[in-house]
Amino acid sequence: MKFKPLENLDEQVAEYLSNRIIRGQLSPGERILETKLARELGVSRGPIRGALRILENKRLVKLVPRRGAQVSELSVSFIDRLYDILIELLALATRKAAQNRTRKDLTQIRRSLSKIEACALKGDTYDYYNAIFEFFVVKIEAARDPLLARLLRDLEPSARRIQFASLARRKEDLKRNVVYFEDAVKYIEEGNAALASKVIREYSQNEKEFALNNTRTHIKK
Amino acid sequence: MKFKPLENLDEQVAEYLSNRIIRGQLSPGERILETKLARELGVSRGPIRGALRILENKRLVKLVPRRGAQVSELSVSFIDRLYDILIELLALATRKAAQNRTRKDLTQIRRSLSKIEACALKGDTYDYYNAIFEFFVVKIEAARDPLLARLLRDLEPSARRIQFASLARRKEDLKRNVVYFEDAVKYIEEGNAALASKVIREYSQNEKEFALNNTRTHIKK
DNA sequence: ATTTTGTAAATTGTCAACAGTTGACAGTCA
DNA sequence: TGACTGTCAACTGTTGACAATTTACAAAAT
Structure with missing residues (x-):
């Protein structure tokens, strides 16, 4: 058993803020006052500053020297660019996963695929996305590339x-998307890196278009 | 004229440490004591901690809670993985540059190409690399993608x-490499995104192999 | 009206002190 | 010998205070 190093306050505060930003409880552009x-959290400003630096790396806040932190914007162009990069990196991860996966990885991937299928059937959108992220985490683990994993x-x-x-x-259309994952798993099992990454590329491209359409009509910019 | 926000001590210390790590004045694995x-620098520990968080994002140091910071390792597998990612991201940036470049970008790209050619002729390896990085910076600027630029x-x-x-x-073989850049610029000018990114992909792949060969024979692991 | 200037309040930057953890090492016990 | 355990010095974690800067806003000048 490998133990994760204990978190310090920096990371706990980062985790707290991260959740609030993801859930939209802190709106884009809103200032975060140390x-x-x-x-509010009953800690000193030191850990807050550490946390803000962590969140800066995750692009959740923008830090300007002497002017403080604000929740980063979520514009159409940002979404556009984020997905462009995700498409490339997820395709790369999938390729590597297809090349390096062990038998143990495959059972885990199968298991998380089942979870996606179950959520799609139930139509539970929130859990569906959690399952998708879990799927990618497992797959990235299988790619055996810590740098890519961290990115x-x-x-x-x-x-x-x-x-x-956009929940x-x-x-x-959840069920329609599941097919991508089923195909991807099939190709990963076969060790067909080219096809596996192609499928994930198509899936990501679709997700990008959904996110863009949704955002253009419902959010600013 | 756009002004860069003034740096605070965090960033100055990060800059200082960054240079020392890049130049190998701090060796891989070496502990950095706050x-x-x-x-040594005549500042308090606050800015040092800020700087370490910045360098963590750039993968120059490894931070473990309650155990401090150390200069990150430079293993063969890290180099391997770093280039895999750079290949994809530089190709993406090149594609976008070919699509979005303005006339002004083109003159800048031409100018930095000349610099590369001059350094290659003189055989000045250090400046050659500086010119290459400048070339990429200009190109990334032309891609009009701040997220990709930051990554x-x-x-x-x-x-x-x-x-x-490996300097x-x-x-x-500097002169041999210059051809890649000349080709890439040609395609960027023509707006041929596919060929431009293909050329850069080949160049990066070559660089990866050089770095790996060099490292395997001269550095540990 | 619009810009400029002056001032006070709010906010970030930096520091130094203290608290808590870790790692090394000597001493103890089988 | 070899595995535990206590102790200590060296660090990192966290805090609260003070300094420097920015911002907001109102008064003065154009």
Whole structure:
């Protein structure tokens, strides 16, 4: 058993803020005041500053020297660009997963695929996305590439934020999407890196278009 | 004229440390002690901690809670993985640059190409790499994608570190490499995104192999 | 009206002190 | 020997105070 190093306050505060931003409880552009937040959470400003630096890496806040922190914007162009990058990196991760997966990875991937299928059937959009993220986490683990894993983990909160914002309108087409995952798993099992990454690329491209359409009509810019 | 926000001590310290790590004055695995560094630089530990968080994002240091910071390792597998990612992201940036470049971008790209050619002729390896990085910076600027730009800027120090470590053995084949850049510029001018990104992909793949060969024979692991 | 300037309040930057953890090492016990 | 355990010094974690900067706003000048 491998133990994760204990978190310090920096990371706990980061986790707290991250959740609030993803769920939209803190709106884009809103200022985050160190003093106020420190008072609210009952800690000093040191950990708050550490947390803000962590969130800066995850693109959840924007830090300007001497001017403080604000929740980063979620514009159409940002979504556009984020997905462009995710498409490439997820395709790369899928390729590597197809090449490096062990038998143990495959059972885990199968298991998380079942979870996606179950959520799609139930039409539970929130859990569906959780299952999807879990699927990607397992797959990235199988890719055996810690650098890529970290890059994707840093981008994940932004993706979650976008998807959280469009949850309400995502009821119908879940089952249609599941096919992508079923295909991807099939190709990963076969070790067919080219086809596996192609399928994920198509899936991500679709997600991008959904997110863009949804955002253009419901959110600003 | 757009003014860059004034740096605070966090960023100045990060800059200082970044240079020392890239130049190998701090060796991989070496611990960085907050107290000691603070004394050396004549600042308190606050800014040091800020700087360490910044360098963590750039993968130059590894931070473990309650155990402090150390200069991150530069193993063969890290180099391998870093280039895999750079290949994809630089190709993406090139594609976008070919699509979005303005006339003004083109003159800048031409100018930085000349610099590369001059350095290659003189055989000045150090300046050659600087010119290459400048070339990419200009190109990334032309891609009009701030998120991608930031991702690449965060990975740049690691690339510089690798290249700095192999500078001494990089004398002969500069001229051979210049052809890639000349081709890439040609395609970017023509707006041929597919070919431009293909050329850069090949170049990056070559660089990866050079770095790997060099590292395997001269550095540990 | 519009811009400029002056001032006070709010906010971030930096520091130094203290609290809590970790790692190394010597001493103890089988 | 070799595995535990207590102790201590060296760090990191966290805090609260003070300094420097920015912002908001009102008064003065154009």
